[in-house]
Amino acid sequence: MENATQTTPESGGGAGAGAGQAKRRAGRPPHAVLGPDRITKAALKLIARDGYKGLTMSALARMLSVAPSALYNHVSSKRDVLLLVEDQLMGSVDVSGFTNAPWKEAVRRWARSYRDVFARHTPLIPVIAVLPVTNAPATVRMYEAVTAGFLAAGWPAEEIVDAIVALESFIFGSAFDVSAPADIFDPGELAADAPLFTAAVEARSQGKSWPPPQPSDSAFELGLESLLTGLGRRGN
Amino acid sequence: MENATQTTPESGGGAGAGAGQAKRRAGRPPHAVLGPDRITKAALKLIARDGYKGLTMSALARMLSVAPSALYNHVSSKRDVLLLVEDQLMGSVDVSGFTNAPWKEAVRRWARSYRDVFARHTPLIPVIAVLPVTNAPATVRMYEAVTAGFLAAGWPAEEIVDAIVALESFIFGSAFDVSAPADIFDPGELAADAPLFTAAVEARSQGKSWPPPQPSDSAFELGLESLLTGLGRRGN
């Protein structure tokens, strides 16, 4: 049972960390095997492979070759794991435009990359939106870069946070949209009760460029440009 | 096989279901006790009382005085229950402006009530955003009213759905924001690394009217007006 035959997926007892890993006995190991960094990396890997429904404390522990309970020496809940992941992702949002491009173009680049990142991580959105930024260094760094760009464009300091929040709200909402099915607005049998809406849904794909853009992309660009126009009264 | 301890539960005493209800035996009851309507109402009641974490299939069944498995004769999953709730809520979004007010004012009223409804039901947002509208009658009715209003304001049919989606994205994102803690942007120990952002957060509450508005409200109004201005090029 302890022997490492390479054909067994080994789903029985609990070891099963993939290929034959030496088993650790109970007790404090000579050097800590876990830490925020390894946990974050493993979580990201798991999400990439199995999606968010595959991100369980058990699966995470298995990937790290520890018992599930060992994780609780480093995080106090699964929510903590999500926060680690979130901050990591925030670091990959593109803020480069805010140092080398005009305000509108900088916001465009930032908003698009922000949406793209979280479109693949929608389960984090309800967590982020309510998450105090304290102790999320990459997140704070992102906000600092954005704020700097707004100030450079002439925005008064007291209006910047509201503007960022408004843009973020639109970005988060749009991120959900990306994973919506193509027929999301198909009224089905209810079409007869909603003739105007049904016609509008059908007209949506008419007269667009070729190849036709993703519906979620055209709605996002429309909203983004509208927001930029509306907000643009302040900056430039 | 266990030995048959089999005592009738009610003879033992405990009225488990809470209110002293007569216990139903197994077998088809003379009249169906459940149905989409009763299930929806009970779910809403449960959510109002205990929040979404209190909405479990067990709790729902208990409130309806049935076994949890009985629910599956009427819905095929918990997701189905959420869809019932969602459609019910959509019916309470205010679309009245689209028949008796100018476009901008109509969108304002609609957007505010839409946000307010889902601010108290944020767990539904990830479900809605990906939910085909088929067989959600109140939802379709809402879209029909909105579409009618856009058409009346002179919008070309092929641009309406994108505009609605853009507005909805902003509304959903903003709904999350409502439940964010007041100190969400407090950088804590990271303040030194983000002086501009920290200053912007502090300046946010300066120079506002009295009493100061909820931060989430001022961001929402700013975003909504910007969107209306930007989109307003089409309608009026």
Add this chain to the structure above:
DNA sequence: ACCTGAACACCGTTCAAGT
């Protein structure tokens, strides 16, 4: 301090048996 292993208190869902 930091790990294991065995609980604990839940979930949503399935299914045979009953009427």
Add this chain to the structure above:
DNA sequence: ACCTGAACACCGTTCAAGT
């Protein structure tokens, strides 16, 4: 058709015991 009751296959989390 539509209910009950007993499973089933999970969850996240806690905690004593071990080093």
